[in-house]
Amino acid sequence: MMKEYRILVSDPLSEEGIFPLRDAEGLSVVFDTELTPQELAEKIGGFDALLVRSKTQVTRELIEKAERLKIIGRAGVGVDNIDLEAATEKGIIVVNAPDGNTNSAAEHTIAMLMSMARKIPQAFTALRNREWDRKSFVGVELKGKTLGVVGLGRIGMEVAARAKGQRMNIIAYDPFLTEERAEELGIGFGTVEEVLKASDFITVHTPLLKETRHLINAEAFKLMKPGVQIINCARGGIIDEIALYDAIKSGKVAGAALDVFEQEPMVDFRLLDLPEVVATPHLGASTFEAQENVAIDVSHDVVSYFSTGTVRNS
Numbered sequence: 361m362m363k364e365y366r367i368l369v370s371d372p373l374s375e376e377g378i379f380p381l382r383d384a385e386g387l388s389v390v391f392d393t394e395l396t397p398q399e400l401a402e403k404i405g406g407f408d409a410l411l412v413r414s415k416t417q418v419t420r421e422l423i424e425k426a427e428r429l430k431i432i433g434r435a436g437v438g439v440d441n442i443d444l445e446a447a448t449e450k451g452i453i454v455v456n457a458p459d460g461n462t463n464s465a466a467e468h469t470i471a472m473l474m475s476m477a478r479k480i481p482q483a484f485t486a487l488r489n490r491e492w493d494r495k496s497f498v499g500v501e502l503k504g505k506t507l508g509v510v511g512l513g514r515i516g517m518e519v520a521a522r523a524k525g526q527r528m529n530i531i532a533y534d535p536f537l538t539e540e541r542a543e544e545l546g547i548g549f550g551t552v553e554e555v556l557k558a559s560d561f562i563t564v565h566t567p568l569l570k571e572t573r574h575l576i577n578a579e580a581f582k583l584m585k586p587g588v589q590i591i592n593c594a595r596g597g598i599i600d601e602i603a604l605y606d607a608i609k610s611g612k613v614a615g616a617a618l619d620v621f622e623q624e625p626m627v628d629f630r631l632l633d634l635p636e637v638v639a640t641p642h643l644g645a646s647t648f649e650a651q652e653n654v655a656i657d658v659s660h661d662v663v664s665y666f667s668t669g670t671v672r673n674s
């Protein structure tokens with residue numbers, strides 16, 4: 361590499377994981393993870409690559425100011441914080457790290473499922489308040505119950521495999537899932553409506569797209585069994601939070617486990633006031649292993665891009 365390329369890391373990324381960038385010749389890396397959108401817009405013109413997680417919003421306005429930018433690396437799966445159309449129009453490549461946090465996100469989903477079913481966070485909160493209350497926290501077993509998986513991609517597939525270990529029956533919907541493939545996997549197959557109707561627990565694992573925004577809305581809740589419990593460790597906005605609030609208040613939904621929210625950081629805390637809700641602040645990929653994996657993957661892509669002009673994107 362003859363020229364010096366400047367890389368800005370604007371969200372917290374594993375410092376160990378970016379070793380491919382540090383080891384490469386001709387790349388200089390700047391970590392600046394506390395920039396306001398305005399400060400970022402002022403700085404971006406001086407960089408050839410930008411590495412982000414989900415906090416930085418890579419908007420059209422930002423991209424328009426990115427005079428030298430050639431590549432944006434998303435250390436994670438979802439690219440919904442990046443204006444892909446604006447990047448493409450400017451000839452900027454966008455790469456993500458689709459595999460590195462699959463395991464962590466699947467484990468977190470199972471942790472949320474079990475916490476919700478057995479009301480562990482609620483019981484712990486009571487105990488911390490010195491209340492020895494065994495009556496309010498009676499849960500339900502998972503064994504023999506049906507878990508509906510909406511979106512059977514990398515994470516959905518791992519969640520289904522782990523839930524089978526809990527002796528749950530699985531039914532899934534994914535536009536790319538065939539009946540034959542479902543049979544091979546030993547799971548049930550249905551349309552999204554059939555999955556919603558058949559499930560005791562529902563977990564969503566789709567990307568956030570035009571088609572999946574509010575996929576779980578008031579109409580969808582009407583199809584579900586009374587007492588259904590629902591998990592979202594994918595993206596805020598797949599579930600309509602107002603419809604979820606109403607469905608919990610009406611008694612239709614008995615539990616919700618949420619890692620992601622329509623607005624992050626969260627501003628509307630009403631759902632958290634409901635005793636049926638357990639929640640974490642977007643921690644699905646927050647393990648040392650996942651953060652190192654995704655940082656390594658995007659760093660390799662950036663090095664590869666500046667040295668050979670190609671990327672692997674995985």
Ligand code: NAD
Pocket residue numbers: 437438439458461462465510511512513514515516533534535536565566567568571572593594595619620642643644645646
């Ligand atoms: P993936 O691309 O492997 O799988 C997504 C699946 O959704 C695909 O199989 C796709 O066919 C399916 N799909 C698309 N549209 C659909 C629809 N309308 N109905 C049903 N299925 C549909 O992605 P993944 O790695 O499994 O990630 C899944 C989600 O989890 C993404 O939204 C990702 O951003 C999110 N994620 C969250 C965390 C976290 O920290 N909470 C961590 C990693 C990933």
Ligand code: MLT
Pocket residue numbers: 413414435436437438439461642644645
């Ligand atoms: C992702 O899409 O990979 C997740 O949201 C994880 C993250 O970057 O925090």
